Amino acid sequence: MSLSYSLVRTALAVLTTCGLLLGCDQQSSSSSTPPPIAEQRYAHKLSDKNASAETLALYNNLAALRGRHMLFGHEDSLAYGVNWEGDLDRSDVRDVTGSNPAVYGWELGGLELGHEKNLDGVNFKQMQEWIKAGYSRGGVITISWHMYSPVSGANSWDKTPTVHELVPGGAKHDVFKAYLDTFVAFNEGLVATDAAGNKHAIPIIFRPWHEHNGDWFWWGKGHVSEQDYIALWQFTVKYLRDEKGVHNLIYAYSPDRSRIDLSKFESDYFYGYPGDEYVDVIGLDNYWDVGHEANTASADEQKAGFVTALKGIVKVAQARNKIAALTETGNNRLTIHNFWTERILNPILAGAEAQQITYMMVWRNANLAREKSEQFFAPYPGQATAEDFKTFLAHPFVLFESELPKLYE
Numbered sequence: 001m002s003l004s005y006s007l008v009r010t011a012l013a014v015l016t017t018c019g020l021l022l023g024c025d026q027q028s029s030s031s032s033t034p035p036p037i038a039e040q041r042y043a044h045k046l047s048d049k050n051a052s053a054e055t056l057a058l059y060n061n062l063a064a065l066r067g068r069h070m071l072f073g074h075e076d077s078l079a080y081g082v083n084w085e086g087d088l089d090r091s092d093v094r095d096v097t098g099s100n101p102a103v104y105g106w107e108l109g110g111l112e113l114g115h116e117k118n119l120d121g122v123n124f125k126q127m128q129e130w131i132k133a134g135y136s137r138g139g140v141i142t143i144s145w146h147m148y149s150p151v152s153g154a155n156s157w158d159k160t161p162t163v164h165e166l167v168p169g170g171a172k173h174d175v176f177k178a179y180l181d182t183f184v185a186f187n188e189g190l191v192a193t194d195a196a197g198n199k200h201a202i203p204i205i206f207r208p209w210h211e212h213n214g215d216w217f218w219w220g221k222g223h224v225s226e227q228d229y230i231a232l233w234q235f236t237v238k239y240l241r242d243e244k245g246v247h248n249l250i251y252a253y254s255p256d257r258s259r260i261d262l263s264k265f266e267s268d269y270f271y272g273y274p275g276d277e278y279v280d281v282i283g284l285d286n287y288w289d290v291g292h293e294a295n296t297a298s299a300d301e302q303k304a305g306f307v308t309a310l311k312g313i314v315k316v317a318q319a320r321n322k323i324a325a326l327t328e329t330g331n332n333r334l335t336i337h338n339f340w341t342e343r344i345l346n347p348i349l350a351g352a353e354a355q356q357i358t359y360m361m362v363w364r365n366a367n368l369a370r371e372k373s374e375q376f377f378a379p380y381p382g383q384a385t386a387e388d389f390k391t392f393l394a395h396p397f398v399l400f401e402s403e404l405p406k407l408y409e
């Protein structure tokens with residue numbers, strides 16, 4: 001998406017707003033100082049008013065693609081695949097389709113403890129190189145964090161109540177700040193140099209404290225009060241943004257669909273919502289409606305649920321002038337025939353609303369030899385859904401890395 005296109009959109013948005021609300025004179029006379037250039041240029045604001053130009057451009061360019069394109073993403077795509085490990089420039093997604101995914105998911109769990117590798121065996125220094133490489137090709141980077149508990153020392157699936165000790169006033173607040181500092185340092189290494197030789201921070205869609213409405217993480221429902229969860233999120237943003245001056249983050253909120261009753265989508269979705277000032281991407285992790293093994297509903301019922309859930313986040317996002325995304329999804333081991341077209345693409349394309357999601361990301365392809373258990377969400381060569389995945393990619397709605405417009409200007 002080009003800058004000039006964004007400018008036209010913004011101009012139209014301003015005209016529409018003026019026409020509808022008759023508020024332009026009031027707005028211009030109420031403030032003598034014009035907003036910063038970046039704020040004037042873009043229709044969609046970030047929670048970080050000092051976000052870098054590239055970060056704000058990414059957010060607005062994703063918004064501008066809505067309804068016409070959805071980016072496809074994959075967790076740990078460059079780090080390993082089901083049947084390979086150790087290659088520095090490879091991906092199961094590319095082995096099958098010829099293109100890398102448009103969105104690269106990376107995971108920090110273990111960084112806070114000073115580990116060299118994350119909880120899935122990915123070396124952090126190499127991860128920084130893969131992030132830089134993906135960004136240099138025009139891809140989008142998103143980062144999650146399965147943080148170890150500063151209270152029990154155990155991993156994120158530990159149920160020891162922890163959050164109350166992390167928020168301001170808590171016994172482990174300083175330890176928590178030191179954990180966040182490890183990300184600040186990691187992020188400082190995520191720098192790109194443009195053609196003119198100027199350096200800038202690589203924009204990151206940062207997705208902390210995910211699936212908090214489920215009960216499987218220590219920050220999940222049942223192990224923390226809603227109030228403390230919100231305080232945890234707000235502190236995370238304020239610390240990184242206001243105290244540490246980190247300005248390359250787009251904050252993604254991502255509850256889990258399996259714990260949302262579709263008949264009261266919004267009230268369930270907003271359990272633990274930290275507020276519009278702290279969230280940029282209205283996300284959803286949805287494995288449930290795309291063939292989760294515990295879901296006994298028929299395929300048609302699941303497809304209907306999938307669409308309803310996507311419409312739900314699109315509505316929430318539009319009401320707030322934010323973007324919506326399917327932040328995690330997938331069918332583990334891809335056992336569903338024509339999964340990509342039947343269970344993902346066709347339901348999304350069936351109506352105008354679900355098509356407004358900006359990206360979707362499937363989870364990782366665990367290396368079979370090292371992890372000794374089958375877990376994968378993208379096909380690899382010869383996998384049963386590989387041909388269907390190519391059909392999915394070939395659809396103009398779906399963007400892989402090779403098809404991306406410029407997203408950072």
Ligand code: BMA
Binds near residue numbers: 120363375
């Ligand atoms: C989970 C699984 C785990 C992994 C974790 C963090 O959903 O994939 O095997 O350790 O994500 O990436």
